[in-house]
Amino acid sequence: MKVLLQHVAHTRSGDKGDTSNVSVIAFEPEFYPLLKEQLTAERFKEFYAGVVKGKVRRYEVDGLHALNFVAEGALGGGVSRSLCLDNYGKSLSAAVLGFVIDVPDELSQKLRGKAYLYSK
Amino acid sequence: MKQKIRIGSGAAWWGDRVEPAVLNADKGDLDYLCFETMAEATVSAAQVRARRDPGFPGYDTYLDDRMKGVLPGCLKRGTKIISNQGWINPNAAAERIAYWLRQYGAKGWTVAAVSGSLITERALELTDTILENGKATSTLRDSMVSAEAYMGAEPIVEALKNGATIVVTGRVADPSIFMAPMMYEFGWDPLDHVRVGAGNGIGHLLECGAQVTGGYFSDPGFKDVPEPWNLAFPIAEVEPDGSAVITKVAGTGGAVNLQTVKEQMLYEVHDPANYLTPDVVVDFTTSRLEQVGPDRVRVTGISGKPRTPTLKASIGCGEGYIGEDMFFYAGPGALRRAQLAKKILEERFRMVGLKAEEVRIDFLGVNAIHGAMSPTDRPEPYEVAVRVAARTKTREEALKVGREVDGMAVSGIAATGKRVPFQERVREVIGVWSSLIPREHVVPEIKYFEV
Numbered sequence: 102m103k104v105l106l107q108h109v110a111h112t113r114s115g116d117k118g119d120t121s122n123v124s125v126i127a128f129e130p131e132f133y134p135l136l137k138e139q140l141t142a143e144r145f146k147e148f149y150a151g152v153v154k155g156k157v158r159r160y161e162v163d164g165l166h167a168l169n170f171v172a173e174g175a176l177g178g179g180v181s182r183s184l185c186l187d188n189y190g191k192s193l194s195a196a197v198l199g200f201v202i203d204v205p206d207e208l209s210q211k212l213r214g215k216a217y218l219y220s221k
Numbered sequence: 222m223k224q225k226i227r228i229g230s231g232a233a234w235w236g237d238r239v240e241p242a243v244l245n246a247d248k249g250d251l252d253y254l255c256f257e258t259m260a261e262a263t264v265s266a267a268q269v270r271a272r273r274d275p276g277f278p279g280y281d282t283y284l285d286d287r288m289k290g291v292l293p294g295c296l297k298r299g300t301k302i303i304s305n306q307g308w309i310n311p312n313a314a315a316e317r318i319a320y321w322l323r324q325y326g327a328k329g330w331t332v333a334a335v336s337g338s339l340i341t342e343r344a345l346e347l348t349d350t351i352l353e354n355g356k357a358t359s360t361l362r363d364s365m366v367s368a369e370a371y372m373g374a375e376p377i378v379e380a381l382k383n384g385a386t387i388v389v390t391g392r393v394a395d396p397s398i399f400m401a402p403m404m405y406e407f408g409w410d411p412l413d414h415v416r417v418g419a420g421n422g423i424g425h426l427l428e429c430g431a432q433v434t435g436g437y438f439s440d441p442g443f444k445d446v447p448e449p450w451n452l453a454f455p456i457a458e459v460e461p462d463g464s465a466v467i468t469k470v471a472g473t474g475g476a477v478n479l480q481t482v483k484e485q486m487l488y489e490v491h492d493p494a495n496y497l498t499p500d501v502v503v504d505f506t507t508s509r510l511e512q513v514g515p516d517r518v519r520v521t522g523i524s525g526k527p528r529t530p531t532l533k534a535s536i537g538c539g540e541g542y543i544g545e546d547m548f549f550y551a552g553p554g555a556l557r558r559a560q561l562a563k564k565i566l567e568e569r570f571r572m573v574g575l576k577a578e579e580v581r582i583d584f585l586g587v588n589a590i591h592g593a594m595s596p597t598d599r600p601e602p603y604e605v606a607v608r609v610a611a612r613t614k615t616r617e618e619a620l621k622v623g624r625e626v627d628g629m630a631v632s633g634i635a636a637t638g639k640r641v642p643f644q645e646r647v648r649e650v651i652g653v654w655s656s657l658i659p660r661e662h663v664v665p666e667i668k669y670f671e672v
Contacts (some may be wrong), residue, residue, distance in 0.1 A: 107440075111444055118653065122487070122488075126487075148594070162506055181650055182540060184543065186590060186610075216442055
């Protein structure tokens, strides 16, 4: 089944200059391989098209069941120069919660926030 | 040697709440209470303010509130304080803290001021390349406001060895503030990168305060935490090998669980196997987390690699101004009115010859936050704010943004809502650039104030 990422992982963004990092952390160990396979650096960059201007690197932290995306040119030239209302990009981590991810039906019982689940 | 020390957070940034710091001082049973109060541009902003306002003492503007809140508890328990509230004037901050200690009847306390991070005069000869763009730092000569090096834990440890009970510093790397007590109490060699790496990793978990205890975390239906209005700041119970349990004062809201710890572990981290600090290169990829009780997460296995021969230097530069303002629409057709308002502003900026490096006119409620990636297929919002911002070389040009938003009041379109009273609509841009400086060129100075 296809679900939004918010049912599978939680995220947090941090800033350094013009670079934003977005961690994507699986709610369950079984979800981690799905993230690794489907949320590649390329797809992350495509998803953030228009916002992330530079390159995206992806780090895998298997022990935490987490991916860490480091996106350059994501903060409008840097926190202090940015004209974006959210100049620190604190809310950027929430965008990827809308990424559509394919989850095997047998894992559906483990999805988070089922009250907000709708089929896509 | 102690087999366990308790280190608590008192602040994660300048604007942080004071009440949880007081709670940690009163109920945390802490050996050390540590404050992180500086952002990237804090030093440059403080230099700009000091030039304009001779009465500005150059340290954390909330220093009095914080010290008045925590000193009674710290004096009672004998909790030592490590803090970077010294900003550009650690000596003055230390004198002020000594003043408050005397007010509370302290005897035998020593406040140490650690200076030496400011390198403005020497910055351009000691640094070479701007890390962000590869250009020479000498290109920043005309715009530089201030430069600073990020010091590590060693000067704080030295102050503690010399009997300091409170250490207040200028720029010290955030995790180092929290790691210094571990290094001092457990007698770690500064070059023992395994333990220092573990300790810095724990410091990183503490440096953002409530971000590891349920702050910057709640997401209704997905990540619920109890009483998110009643968050505590974290406490680490640290052991001599750098392992720790992250926890918080009982009876508070929020949560310490695997999710809050993982999110904070990766916060502002790029390569998790190589997180550079002045003291060590931290490797988070070897860490192991275990929930060992309610709101208790045990963190083991964070590792480290030898520190680099350089320290990070930050160079703050005056880069012009940003003018910004907002006005709003509601009801049927709100978005269409906002779109016409945008057109009017664009034409009027042309008519008054606005000279800007960049102009952004967004619709808050539609695309002001996520910009170009915002979906375009959503139903029309009931309310929309028009948010306009321009970056300019001069203050005069930046002021034009607010002047044209003023014009929207009677010379705009139907049902335009405006903000009252007027707020400050022009701010100075201090761009921060990074470079590297050989560590031997940064020499800390420590001054002691006895109470």
